[in-house]
Amino acid sequence: MPQILDGKATAAQIKSELAERIAALKEKGITPGLGTVLVGDDPASHSYVAGKHRDCAEVGIASIKVELPESTTQEELEAEIEKLNNDPACTGYIVQLPLPKHIDTNRILELIDPDKDADGLHPTNLGRLVLNAGGDIDSPLPCTPNGVIELITRHGLDLNGKTVAVFGRGVTVGRPLGLLLTRKNVNATPTLVHTGTADVAGALRAADVIVAAVGQPHIVTADMVKDGAILLDVGVSRIEDPETGKKKLTGDISPEAAEKASWVSPNPGGVGPMTRAMLLVNVVQAAERAAA
Numbered sequence: 001m002p003q004i005l006d007g008k009a010t011a012a013q014i015k016s017e018l019a020e021r022i023a024a025l026k027e028k029g030i031t032p033g034l035g036t037v038l039v040g041d042d043p044a045s046h047s048y049v050a051g052k053h054r055d056c057a058e059v060g061i062a063s064i065k066v067e068l069p070e071s072t073t074q075e076e077l078e079a080e081i082e083k084l085n086n087d088p089a090c091t092g093y094i095v096q097l098p099l100p101k102h103i104d105t106n107r108i109l110e111l112i113d114p115d116k117d118a119d120g121l122h123p124t125n126l127g128r129l130v131l132n133a134g135g136d137i138d139s140p141l142p143c144t145p146n147g148v149i150e151l152i153t154r155h156g157l158d159l160n161g162k163t164v165a166v167f168g169r170g171v172t173v174g175r176p177l178g179l180l181l182t183r184k185n186v187n188a189t190p191t192l193v194h195t196g197t198a199d200v201a202g203a204l205r206a207a208d209v210i211v212a213a214v215g216q217p218h219i220v221t222a223d224m225v226k227d228g229a230i231l232l233d234v235g236v237s238r239i240e241d242p243e244t245g246k247k248k249l250t251g252d253i254s255p256e257a258a259e260k261a262s263w264v265s266p267n268p269g270g271v272g273p274m275t276r277a278m279l280l281v282n283v284v285q286a287a288e289r290a291a292a
């Protein structure tokens, strides 16, 4: 039986640490404020954004919600970005992805003030991540990759010298995670595995740690996992529960694969809550930098 990488409990711990830092900021007259920009009416996106604002309320971060219709034009969205860049109450913000197809997402991400970039996805901050091999430059990190590493290390596990197969090359998880893992303060050896990989099963089976960020239910099967591996389940899918007929959340890792692991992150309850906690960390850090 694998041990559980408990994202819910770890996120709660991080939130209680943040509450102290937020109280210290408030004593200086600064209230951190998270802005969210949500375009369209995708129910999953609305539910994620609602979760972020609940987290903010819990720790004492103010909320600024911008909700726009699916028909919002590029120019209108850019004007909203400009407003948040200039709003002193907003110390950090995110633009919820994915954006509608008619919007140029990369252009929007580039317009976010890098000092208010709570997702760590602005090209300047991704560039700082590339430049910062030592792990000592103070810049926001992408939330899910940072959450994956915090979840592992806060359970007393050491990535130093370990091989890590990152499955999935998306911009928000796989690509930046590879960079974080090679930082000297983490010191892991990543392999980025994707649809162009000749032997996916072999590459995963060779790894001490697998981070699955594909978004296909149970794509990681038992034959792809080395005995005693550490498994992190990032991808989420909504599938029908065969017993109840209702939709439920499930991850990239099959139950049979999880059985072979020494440690596994549940999904839900693993990396998702950590992603949200790291967003709060970025907002508080941005407010602290602005105050300094």
Ligand SMILES: Nc1nc(=O)c2c([nH]1)NC[C@@H]1CN(c3ccc(C(=O)N[C@@H](CCC(=O)O)C(=O)O)cc3)C=[N+]21
Binding pocket: 047, 048, 051, 094, 095, 096, 097, 098, 119, 143, 236, 249, 267, 268, 269, 270, 271, 272, 273, 275, 276
């Ligand atoms: N600009 C931007 N930044 C993001 O960080 C971002 C985004 N866009 N677009 C979508 C993805 C997805 N994402 C999740 C965060 C938390 C959970 C989470 O907390 N999940 C709970 C379950 C929540 C539920 O029940 O629906 C869990 O895993 O336990 C899930 C998914 C952030 N994303």
